[in-house]
Amino acid sequence: MGDVLAGFHAAWEFESDSVLIRFERGIRTPKLFQALGERRIPLDAIAAVTVTPGRRGTVVLRAEPRPGADPLMEAAAGQLKETSDPYRLVLPAERETLAEYYADELRSLLAPADAGPAERYLVQPPEAPQQFKAYDGKASFDGRSVHFRWFWTGASSAKWKAGDQRFAVSDIGGVEWRSPEVFEGHLRLLHRDPATGRPAQADQDPAAVVFGLGYGPVHESLPFAASVLAAVRAAGPGVPKPEASVPRRDPADIADRIRHLGELHEAGLVTDEEFSVKKAELLAEL
Numbered sequence: 001m002g003d004v005l006a007g008f009h010a011a012w013e014f015e016s017d018s019v020l021i022r023f024e025r026g027i028r029t030p031k032l033f034q035a036l037g038e039r040r041i042p043l044d045a046i047a048a049v050t051v052t053p054g055r056r057g058t059v060v061l062r063a064e065p066r067p068g069a070d071p072l073m074e075a076a077a078g079q080l081k082e083t084s085d086p087y088r089l090v091l092p093a094e095r096e097t098l099a100e101y102y103a104d105e106l107r108s109l110l111a112p113a114d115a116g117p118a119e120r121y122l123v124q125p126p127e128a129p130q131q132f133k134a135y136d137g138k139a140s141f142d143g144r145s146v147h148f149r150w151f152w153t154g155a156s157s158a159k160w161k162a163g164d165q166r167f168a169v170s171d172i173g174g175v176e177w178r179s180p181e182v183f184e185g186h187l188r189l190l191h192r193d194p195a196t197g198r199p200a201q202a203d204q205d206p207a208a209v210v211f212g213l214g215y216g217p218v219h220e221s222l223p224f225a226a227s228v229l230a231a232v233r234a235a236g237p238g239v240p241k242p243e244a245s246v247p248r249r250d251p252a253d254i255a256d257r258i259r260h261l262g263e264l265h266e267a268g269l270v271t272d273e274e275f276s277v278k279k280a281e282l283l284a285e286l
Contacts, residue, residue, distance in 0.1 A: 008091070009033055017042060019106070021041060022038045032084045033084075041063065043106070047115075049103045054090055058090050063087045071230040072125065125229070125231075133216070134210055134221075135260065136203065137154070139221075141228055148207075150163075175189060177225040180211035183261075187221055258279055
């Protein structure tokens with residue numbers, strides 16, 4: 001097609017075999033979009049296209065990614081807020097007819113609806129190197145291995161005893177990302193060997209970094225997770241890990257978690273009821 005459709009925060013350029021999405025930079029643009037810059041989405045990576053009413057006099061053109069085609073969306077696992085969905089183009093309501101036109105054009109070029117999940121990633125992942133600061137350590141990825149360096153102000157005694165960690169891509173079977181916008185968000189590396197157990201709590205697991213208030217923001221930790229996930233997929237299939245039994249926590253670790261919970265409560269991110277319930281759960285583990 002070769003046409004360009006500009007909306008709020010992004011512009012879509014329609015090509016014969018792909019859609020090039022260019023994200024704007026600016027104070028109102030979601031930070032994840034700014035971090036991504038631009039993304040080329042092959043038509044083979046799109047399962048469907050919809051046009052729906054948006055908020056406050058807008059209309060939304062959305063491409064639904066095909067399962068298994070985009071490492072970013074695989075890592076996100078449905079946790080992204082609508083406003084941070086890179087597959088949504090928000091337009092003024094008066095451009096609905098134009099949005100419907102491009103939606104129909106795209107639909108005519110897509111693979112059959114029963115094509116199924118993609119066998120490989122079709123969308124390019126965020127490139128390494130990647131790094132971000134978590135609550136209990138710094139995570140870095142150079143394309144070959146992931147390195148966790150612990151902070152004395154946040155890391156649990158279990159992580160301090162284990163020491164800083166380095167994981168070769170060949171030893172990683174998957175990536176578990178839990179959004180920093182929810183309580184107990186974290187990024188955990190799953191070992192390729194199914195015989196390798198892991199603690200149930202991410203704050204006790206040397207293969208995980210824990211997010212906290214202001215740490216591990218989505219626009220830094222999600223591209224990191226996607227980059228690692230793509231490298232793992234390229235290295236070969238991973239194996240899901242069974243849950244390990246819940247270990248008894250160190251009192252110092254419980255105190256750290258309650259302090260972190262209190263910070264979220266003071267910031268208004270956790271309600272009074274949630275604070276009381278979670279605090280009681282933590283104390284029960286002593």
